[in-house]
Amino acid sequence: MLEEPLGRGATGTVWRARQRETAGAEAAVPGQPGETVAIKVLKEELAGDADVVMRFLRERSVLLRLTHPNIVRVRDLVVEGDLLALVMDLVEGPDLHRHLRENGPFTPVAAALLTAQIADALGASHADGVVHRDLKPANVLLKQTGGEMHPMLTDFGIARLADSPGLTRTHEFVGTPAYIAPESAEGRPQTSAVDIYGAGILLYELVTGRPPFSGGSALEVLHQHLSAEPRRPSTVPDPLWTVIERCLRKNPDERPSAENLARGLRVVADGIGVHANSAQIAAAENVGALLAPDPAPAPVPGTPGASGDADPTQVLPHGAGVYDPNGATSVLPQTGGPAGAADPTAVMPPVPPGQPGGPGAGPEDPHPWQNQLRAARDRNEQTQVQYLDPSEDPLRRRPQRQVARPPQQQPQQPQRRPQPQQPGPGYGHPQQHRPQQYAPPPEPQRRQQPQPPQRYAPPPEPQRPAREPREPRQRSANPMRIPGLGCLKGCLFTVVILFVAGWLIWELSPLQDWIGTGKSYWGQLSDWFGSVTGWIEDLGGSSDPTGTN
Numbered sequence: 001m002l003e004e005p006l007g008r009g010a011t012g013t014v015w016r017a018r019q020r021e022t023a024g025a026e027a028a029v030p031g032q033p034g035e036t037v038a039i040k041v042l043k044e045e046l047a048g049d050a051d052v053v054m055r056f057l058r059e060r061s062v063l064l065r066l067t068h069p070n071i072v073r074v075r076d077l078v079v080e081g082d083l084l085a086l087v088m089d090l091v092e093g094p095d096l097h098r099h100l101r102e103n104g105p106f107t108p109v110a111a112a113l114l115t116a117q118i119a120d121a122l123g124a125s126h127a128d129g130v131v132h133r134d135l136k137p138a139n140v141l142l143k144q145t146g147g148e149m150h151p152m153l154t155d156f157g158i159a160r161l162a163d164s165p166g167l168t169r170t171h172e173f174v175g176t177p178a179y180i181a182p183e184s185a186e187g188r189p190q191t192s193a194v195d196i197y198g199a200g201i202l203l204y205e206l207v208t209g210r211p212p213f214s215g216g217s218a219l220e221v222l223h224q225h226l227s228a229e230p231r232r233p234s235t236v237p238d239p240l241w242t243v244i245e246r247c248l249r250k251n252p253d254e255r256p257s258a259e260n261l262a263r264g265l266r267v268v269a270d271g272i273g274v275h276a277n278s279a280q281i282a283a284a285e286n287v288g289a290l291l292a293p294d295p296a297p298a299p300v301p302g303t304p305g306a307s308g309d310a311d312p313t314q315v316l317p318h319g320a321g322v323y324d325p326n327g328a329t330s331v332l333p334q335t336g337g338p339a340g341a342a343d344p345t346a347v348m349p350p351v352p353p354g355q356p357g358g359p360g361a362g363p364e365d366p367h368p369w370q371n372q373l374r375a376a377r378d379r380n381e382q383t384q385v386q387y388l389d390p391s392e393d394p395l396r397r398r399p400q401r402q403v404a405r406p407p408q409q410q411p412q413q414p415q416r417r418p419q420p421q422q423p424g425p426g427y428g429h430p431q432q433h434r435p436q437q438y439a440p441p442p443e444p445q446r447r448q449q450p451q452p453p454q455r456y457a458p459p460p461e462p463q464r465p466a467r468e469p470r471e472p473r474q475r476s477a478n479p480m481r482i483p484g485l486g487c488l489k490g491c492l493f494t495v496v497i498l499f500v501a502g503w504l505i506w507e508l509s510p511l512q513d514w515i516g517t518g519k520s521y522w523g524q525l526s527d528w529f530g531s532v533t534g535w536i537e538d539l540g541g542s543s544d545p546t547g548t549n
């Protein structure tokens with residue numbers, strides 16, 4: 001029985017609910033009548049998509065058996081008529097995004113310990129072949145137990161459901177730009193290393209209060225994931241930065257495994273704490289040696305190269321206006337219309353290119369998605385979906401920076417590995433973390449990129465009004481280009497500066513008196529010039545082997 005909505009995300013609405021009767025025998029957790037649970041009712045669009053329903057059912061057993069102290073337990077997956085819902089344990093406490101917003105960044109030790117527990121959860125799920133793909137503070141619930149906070153990772157498998165070919169088409173982007181791994185942004189094969197990248201972003205955000213890459217639009221943010229290096233804030237201790245930097249490597253093969261990440265973070269927390277002894281400090285300084293990559297990362301099925309599935313090309317939203325880095329996973333929400341008004345979880349099917357408002361919309365009317373984007377921003381969400389003209393997609397212009405890798409093989413079976421160690425005692429409340437003012441690092445300059453053809457086939461062009469071609473940037477008013485002119489100008493300018501500086505020194509300093517020549521500056525210069533030419537002539541004469549001079 002649904003009681004009250006707890007919150008709404010891009011994929012559905014989460015309700016506090018009470019169990020009426022004991023769940024069916026197939027449920028992972030039968031539960032007790034009257035017990036309070038959380039139910040995520042997926043949006044109509046997801047529920048109405050046959051492909052999503054198939055995935056939902058296929059992943060049911062995996063999600064139900066995914067149990068770990070730091071994972072919100074899924075009790076049941078329900079398909080009833082056109083309703084698709086996940087029944088979960090109810091977690092009393094805020095999510096990490098809200099906690100960060102209200103309390104500011106964590107201390108480095110608290111951030112390391114909290115992320116270590118998230119890495120434990122990832123280790124367990126990766127061992128089971130499950131990749132989260134949408135790791136972000138909003139998907140970490142902080143369970144309050146006796147004044148302590150215990151991080152619980154939620155929304156496993158949801159990103160995969162939303163990533164349905166029926167829902168996401170060539171020109172749409174699904175994901176959360178601030179946390180997306182470069183390979184996901186580019187539509188390259190993905191593995192469990194995408195979660196490690198997400199953990200790195202999350203850790204950075206925990207200690208600084210904001211993710212490392214930000215910008216005015218989702219496009220800019222994704223571009224930075226691909227080509228910008230994260231800047232190290234001065235408040236982050238060396239060993240912790242080593243861990244963050246390794247997680248944020250552009251090359252997924254260089255990121256640590258979840259288990260090594262958890263171990264490394266605990267070593268760092270021990271070594272940077274105020275009570276650290278010299279052995280712990282030394283161990284933290286060598287944390288890099290612990291961060292070995294996963295030799296067999298769990299693949300993400302359905303990503304290009306991972307299987308024969310046609311995966312939707314992940315293309316950046318274009319010009320999506322002001323960008324909120326802490327929003328929801330992007331899918332298409334519904335606006336207006338009776339269905340949208342009645343059902344807050346309803347989503348709108350993609351509008352074909354060239355029909356911005358859908359049937360009946362006037363050309364001047366704002367696109368329904370634009371209304372939704374505005375509404376999402378007002379709610380501090382980050383729903384960002386818009387068409388991108390392929391010719392303006394900087395990803396397609398980006399030169400290939402990596403050595404081409406052979407396409408990843410679809411594994412027969414996900415790699416089963418031993419379950420990671422259960423985490424130690426519960427993570428203490430990060431009491432000492434006080435709100436800190438964080439000065440955002442200056443935006444790295446965006447590079448101008450040449451346009452080599454990229455790896456994915458050009459998607460069909462949406463029929464948008466042709467854009468005015470941009471004026472090429474004028475470097476100078478002078479249309480003549482003389483090679484070396486710039487250098488010549490520089491040299492002349494330097495000579496003039498030297499001459500004037502020399503004159504000033506001659507006139508204003510006691511140099512003239514020390515030399516005692518009594519000559520003017522010009523006279524002294526001519527004198528020196530004469531002496532130098534005399535020496536050169538003498539040298540030429542003395543080196544003449546014929547002795548004719």
Ligand SMILES: Nc1ncnc2c1ncn2[C@@H]1O[C@H](COP(=O)(O)OP(=O)(O)OP(=O)(O)O)[C@@H](O)[C@H]1O
Nearest residue numbers: 007008009010011014038088090091095138328329
């Ligand atoms: N098991 C749960 N117990 C208690 N509250 C929950 C639970 N799961 C989610 N919530 C709350 O419900 C709200 C919406 O969750 P949801 O996962 O739909 O949103 P999101 O993670 O912000 O968006 P999305 O994952 O769709 O991008 C969040 O504020 C979250 O705190």
